[in-house]
Amino acid sequence: MSSKLKILVPLKRVIDFATKPRINKAGTGVETTGVKFSMNPFCDIALEESLRIREANKDIVEKIHAVSIGPTKAQDILRTALAKGADTSTLVDVGNEEVEPLIVAKLLQKVVEKEQSNLIILGKQAIDDDANQTGQILAGLLNWPQATNASKVEIDGTKVTVTREVDGGSDTLSAELPMIITADLRLNEPRYATLPNVMKAKKKPLEKLKSSDLGVELVSRLETLKVEEPPARAAGVKVGSVDELVSKLKEVKAI
Amino acid sequence: MFKKQILLSARLGSCQALNPFRANAVSRFYASGKAVALTADTYSDKVQRDSKYKKLDEKDLLFFRDILKDGNYMISNEQDLEFYNEDWMRKYKGQSQLVLKPKTTEQVSEIMKYCNAQKLAVVPQGGNTGLVGGSIPVFDEIILSLSNMNKIRSFDSVSGILKCDAGVILENADNFLAENGYIFPLDLGAKGSCHVGGVCATNAGGLRLLRYGSLHGTVLGLEAVLPDGTIYSSIDALRKDNTGYDFKQLLIGSEGTLGVITGVSILCPSRPTSTNVAFLAVSSYETVQKVFVGARKELSEILSAFEFMDGKSQLLTGRYLKADHPIESGDYPFYVLIETSGSNRDHDMEKLETFLANAMEEGLVDDGIIAQDEAQSQSLWSWRESIPEASAHDGGVYKYDVSIPLKDLYGLVEAAETKLNEANLVDIDSNDKPVVGAIGYGHLGDGNLHLNVCVREYNKNIEKTLEPFVYEWIQEKQGSISAEHGLGFQKKNYIGYSKSDVEIKLIKDIKNHYDPNGILNPYKYV
Ligand SMILES: Cc1cc2nc3c(=O)[nH]c(=O)nc-3n(C[C@H](O)[C@H](O)[C@H](O)COP(=O)(O)OP(=O)(O)OC[C@H]3O[C@@H](n4cnc5c(N)ncnc54)[C@H](O)[C@@H]3O)c2cc1C
Numbered sequence: 043m044s045s046k047l048k049i050l051v052p053l054k055r056v057i058d059f060a061t062k063p064r065i066n067k068a069g070t071g072v073e074t075t076g077v078k079f080s081m082n083p084f085c086d087i088a089l090e091e092s093l094r095i096r097e098a099n100k101d102i103v104e105k106i107h108a109v110s111i112g113p114t115k116a117q118d119i120l121r122t123a124l125a126k127g128a129d130t131s132t133l134v135d136v137g138n139e140e141v142e143p144l145i146v147a148k149l150l151q152k153v154v155e156k157e158q159s160n161l162i163i164l165g166k167q168a169i170d171d172d173a174n175q176t177g178q179i180l181a182g183l184l185n186w187p188q189a190t191n192a193s194k195v196e197i198d199g200t201k202v203t204v205t206r207e208v209d210g211g212s213d214t215l216s217a218e219l220p221m222i223i224t225a226d227l228r229l230n231e232p233r234y235a236t237l238p239n240v241m242k243a244k245k246k247p248l249e250k251l252k253s254s255d256l257g258v259e260l261v262s263r264l265e266t267l268k269v270e271e272p273p274a275r276a277a278g279v280k281v282g283s284v285d286e287l288v289s290k291l292k293e294v295k296a297i
Numbered sequence: 298m299f300k301k302q303i304l305l306s307a308r309l310g311s312c313q314a315l316n317p318f319r320a321n322a323v324s325r326f327y328a329s330g331k332a333v334a335l336t337a338d339t340y341s342d343k344v345q346r347d348s349k350y351k352k353l354d355e356k357d358l359l360f361f362r363d364i365l366k367d368g369n370y371m372i373s374n375e376q377d378l379e380f381y382n383e384d385w386m387r388k389y390k391g392q393s394q395l396v397l398k399p400k401t402t403e404q405v406s407e408i409m410k411y412c413n414a415q416k417l418a419v420v421p422q423g424g425n426t427g428l429v430g431g432s433i434p435v436f437d438e439i440i441l442s443l444s445n446m447n448k449i450r451s452f453d454s455v456s457g458i459l460k461c462d463a464g465v466i467l468e469n470a471d472n473f474l475a476e477n478g479y480i481f482p483l484d485l486g487a488k489g490s491c492h493v494g495g496v497c498a499t500n501a502g503g504l505r506l507l508r509y510g511s512l513h514g515t516v517l518g519l520e521a522v523l524p525d526g527t528i529y530s531s532i533d534a535l536r537k538d539n540t541g542y543d544f545k546q547l548l549i550g551s552e553g554t555l556g557v558i559t560g561v562s563i564l565c566p567s568r569p570t571s572t573n574v575a576f577l578a579v580s581s582y583e584t585v586q587k588v589f590v591g592a593r594k595e596l597s598e599i600l601s602a603f604e605f606m607d608g609k610s611q612l613l614t615g616r617y618l619k620a621d622h623p624i625e626s627g628d629y630p631f632y633v634l635i636e637t638s639g640s641n642r643d644h645d646m647e648k649l650e651t652f653l654a655n656a657m658e659e660g661l662v663d664d665g666i667i668a669q670d671e672a673q674s675q676s677l678w679s680w681r682e683s684i685p686e687a688s689a690h691d692g693g694v695y696k697y698d699v700s701i702p703l704k705d706l707y708g709l710v711e712a713a714e715t716k717l718n719e720a721n722l723v724d725i726d727s728n729d730k731p732v733v734g735a736i737g738y739g740h741l742g743d744g745n746l747h748l749n750v751c752v753r754e755y756n757k758n759i760e761k762t763l764e765p766f767v768y769e770w771i772q773e774k775q776g777s778i779s780a781e782h783g784l785g786f787q788k789k790n791y792i793g794y795s796k797s798d799v800e801i802k803l804i805k806d807i808k809n810h811y812d813p814n815g816i817l818n819p820y821k822y823v
Contacts (some may be wrong), residue, residue: 060671076570078642080670122669234623234673237577237665241654 046104047197047219049092050159052150053085053108053123055116056170065269071140072170072269081119083232084165088225090232091195092163093127099197105129107157111146113138117248124243125235132157132249139260143175145253150176151183152256160220161202166191167224177224187217191226331692333383333390334755336435336786343790344820346436350418353394353437357417361397364407370445372396381440384433385426385487386689386696388755389786391434393420398445402520402528402559408441409557410526418816421553423495424466426487428696429785431499431552435820443494446559449473457565458517460532463494463558480568482509486682494558500550502781507742508601508638509566512549519545520560524812532562547807552783553818555811569601569638571645574674575653577665578629582707585631588661589703589741592635595652599645602636603742604681607710609725610688610736613751614680617687623677626664633741634681684738688749691733695750695759697767698739701776706746710737712770713748713763720762731756745780768794786821 057063058078066073081089089108096103108123108131110116120131134149141149154162167174181188189204193212196203203216204223235243253260281287291297337346358373365371372378373395382391399405412419418438425432434440443464450460457479461470468488471481483496485503496503497519500512509515518534531545548556579585585605592600608630615622624632639645649667656662668674688694701709714735717723724730733751748767752759768778772794779788779795792801804823808815 058671060675078571078671083670083672086669119669233625234666235669236624236626237575237653237657237662237667240650240667241657 047095047102047161048104048157048159049095049106050150050154050157050162051085051089051092051106051108051123051128052146052162052164052176053089053110053116053119054082054165054168054170055079055110055112055119056082056168059083059169065271069268069270070266079115079118081122082165082168082170084167084169084225084227085119086165086232087227087229088163088165088223089123089126089128090230091192091223091225092161093233094230095195095197096127102197105157107131107153107159109134109150109153111136111141111149120248121240121243122235124246124248125240126233127239128246130247130249132251134251134253134256136253136260140262141260142262142264143173143179144263145258145260146176147179147183148258149253149256150180152258154180154184156256162186162220162222163195164222164224166226177222181222184220184222186220186222188222188224189215189217190224192223193226193228195223195229331387331754333387336389336391336430336433339389339755340435344435347815347819349416349814350438350816350819351416353417353439357411357415358395360411361395361408364404364411365397365399370398370400372398381422381425381442382433384428384430386428386694388693389430389433389435391420391440392437393434393440394437396422396440396442398442400445402446402522405441405446405522405557405559406526406528409522409524412439412816413525413814416814416816418819419557420818421498421557423464423492423498424487424490426491427495427499427552427785428698428782429779429787431783431785431818431821432495435786438819441557443492443557443559446494450560452477452479454479456536457567458562459565460560460562461493462560463492463497463520465493467491467493467496474565475568478568479565482515482563482566483512486685493561493563497549497561498551498553498558499783500781502740502743502745504602504604504740506740507603512563513546515564516545516549516561517564518562519548519558521545521548521556521558523556524814524817528559529556530560532560534562536564550783552785552822554808554822555817557817569640571637571639571642572601572674573637573642573645573649574668574677575635575649575665576623576668576677576680577633577635577653577656578624578626578663579631579633579661580629580663582631584661585633585707585741586703588633588656591652591656591661593742595655596635596637596648599637599639599648600635600742601638602634603740604634604738605741606632606634606681606684606738607707607736608632609734610684610738610749611680612725613690613733613736614683614687617690618679618683623666623680624664629663632680634677681738684736684747684749688736688751691751692753693755694752695755695763696782697748697750697763697778698780698782699746699748699767699771699776699778700744700780701746701771701774703741703744705774705776706739706741706744707737708774709746709767709770710735710748713750713767716762716766717750717759720758722759722762728753731759743780765791765794771795784822789821789823792823 058080064073092106106128108128111134164177191206192204193207194205200219202221206213381396420434420438422432422440422442446462446464448462452459483503484505518531520530520532637645723732725734735750739746768791777795
């Protein structure tokens with residue numbers, strides 16, 4: 043395998059993390075009409091890392107390819123990725139279908155083959171379903187080494203070293219390419235897309251595919267039965283004295 | 298628009314730290330640890346306590362206690378009083394011995410009736426974020442805080458009319474409206490602290506005026522207690538009502554000198570579902586104006602904010618936020634924040650991008666960024682909204698909030714800087730000089746400039762260098778010496794620079810008519 047990096051960055055379009063999701067009337071999911079969508083923050087971090095790898099290691103990156111599996115509108119986040127510095131992109135248009143991590147991984151596997159990628163950097167999870175599975179399943183399908191929840195990535199030739207924050211310290215892994223990395227929150231702080239680059243991005247390639255073009259069938263194994271709001275917090279009570287506080291705490295068996 | 302929201306906890310869990318600036322709402326911020334000098338001392342050449350006002354005694358305390366029913370609604374211990382006696386800039390400090398925090402309009406009425414009869418002077422106080430020293434006593438005036446009157450009274454989701462107590466915090470009102478798909482037609486950097494009643498009392502302008510107009514248009518009715526205790530109410534007024542003098546207009550912008558506002562009815566627009574924010578770097582003030590003309594023309598109905606900032610304001614904000622400027626390609630003389638609000642993201646984005654592409658092509662904009670998501674929007678807004686805090690961060694700030702015809706607007710900052718340099722008072726880095734620098738920013742869309750002279754300490758020499766120089770400069774350009782912050786204590790003696798003798802006489806007549814004893818917010822306004 044050539045030592046040049048061909049990085050693949052999968053990106054998911056999700057409800058903007060700063061908007062409060064509302065449950066739809068049917069109680070089957072989250073209301074999506076009139077709601078702002080943006081790039082999943084962890085995907086943004088993954089993209090940022092790929093850009094930083096290119097900036098920090100001259101001539102080592104051949105190409106950064108962004109891919110999104112989602113509705114036609116997911117083009118918007120691909121344009122953002124192109125504006126930030128991805129070279130090319132692919133949209134796998136699956137309409138408004140919710141696609142489970144296994145299928146996402148299967149589609150990504152096909153894109154990896156097509157693009158001949160040798161380094162895949164993904165967000166550790168998407169903030170809508172919080173599944174935290176895609177990177178791992180993809181590693182299984184490809185039979186590649188994986189380093190999840192990366193907080194630091196270093197490249198030395200074909201060797202990749204990843205630091206992960208774990209309970210009580212850090213864990214350092216290294217492997218030879220090809221490899222899969224999933225990005226944790228503290229890996230980096232994503233940049234802004236600058237105006238000149240937003241304009242240039244309009245001319246960068248955005249390939250559009252259907253899942254059938256990749257020979258993957260969209261099947262769901264899971265059925266969502268119900269989506270509920272977390273229970274509202276009960277109002278607090280005011281106590282007049284320490285004694286009263288103690289007796290109230292005892293009442294609710296807190297002490 | 299910059300907003301704080303409560304997220305579903307599950308969603309927040311993993312990405313809480315994604316936006317370092319989200320807690321930007323101004324709570325109580327302190328410019329420096331130094332003690333604030335008493336206004337009575339600093340300005341002893343300007344004001345003396347008027348002996349016609351009675352000094353508070355035990356009997357009064359008993360009376361108030363009786364009205365308020367509960368000692369918790371009165372504050373009279375030294376330490377707790379400090380918070381109410383000092384202003385946001387830590388420039389002024391009063392010596393009130395008593396804060397009253399009524400819960401009902403009737404209580405306010407009884408308090409005023411009593412104070413009027415006893416000739417006890419009173420300062421109405423909202424969130425105490427006012428910037429002209431109006432919200433705190435000069436001497437020993439009683440502070441009447443509206444903070445316990447904090448209930449939403451009603452909301453009509455068809456007409457968009459919100460009725461609430463005066464003490465509701467602006468951000469809480471806006472969050473409540475957001476839940477209902479509406480927006481408060483006014484927004485400003487102090488939203489986390491200032492009151493709905495307070496913004497009416499000061500006729501605050503803020504960040505959305507360009508889009509939604511002034512409170513003189515959006516406030517439909519007020520409930521207020523007049524100095525003699527009379528309860529005035531037009532809170533049930535409808536949008537169209539041409540019967541008689543529109544008295545509430547006098548209360549809007551009266552800065553606590555005419556009545557205590559206790560309730561507000563305001564017409565709220567529906568909340569835009571699509572907002573975009575762009576931050577641009579521009580090479581000269583002339584070009585800033587060109588970008589503005591272009592923005593108005595090409596973005597037209599979706600343009601909701603056009604804020605400009607000079608390079609130095611961004612430098613100081615960067616120091617204060619301890620962050621790199623979002624525009625990384627260099628330091629520029631001017632920056633512009635443009636916000637669009639609409640109902641169709643694709644349409645709005647296309648308009649914005651076309652406008653920006655043209656502006657880049659014509660060489661009006663040197664560099665720029667467009668926020669890709671809400672977190673970036675908020676973070677870009679923080680570079681505008683943190684300027685007031687940043688400007689006071691080194692010790693203090695002399696604030697001049699002025700309207701000047703657009704072409705001359707920025708000239709004031711240059712003139713002030715020159716004047717301070719001539720007096721040898723300025724150094725941006727060295728602590729040897731008392732002035733850090735003069736910065737300019739503001740709501741360009743409304744012809745409104747904030748000239749902030751950032752200082753390491755308040756001192757008479759700086760003040761004498763700036764005043765009346767700044768006011769004379771503005772008068773010469775036919776501007777207003779107070780575009781939105783009001784007169785308060787700071788500008789009391791300078792109203793003549795912006796208003797004619799006839800206008801001033803009419804204002805005084807009205808004041809004397811409704812407050813013949815002069816008990817409401819004395820030593821201020823006119
Ligand atoms: C960070 C920051 C940003 C700001 N940005 C803007 C801006 O963009 N535009 C702008 O116009 N202003 C701005 N301001 C100043 C603005 O005047 C105040 O923030 C706000 O309008 C005051 O509300 P408040 O409740 O804090 O009133 P206070 O500061 O408590 O009082 C202000 C005046 O109103 C009177 N008052 C208050 N409540 C009542 C009441 N219920 N009845 C009668 N009188 C009352 C007081 O006596 C006083 O004279 C800013 C201030 C800060 C600190």
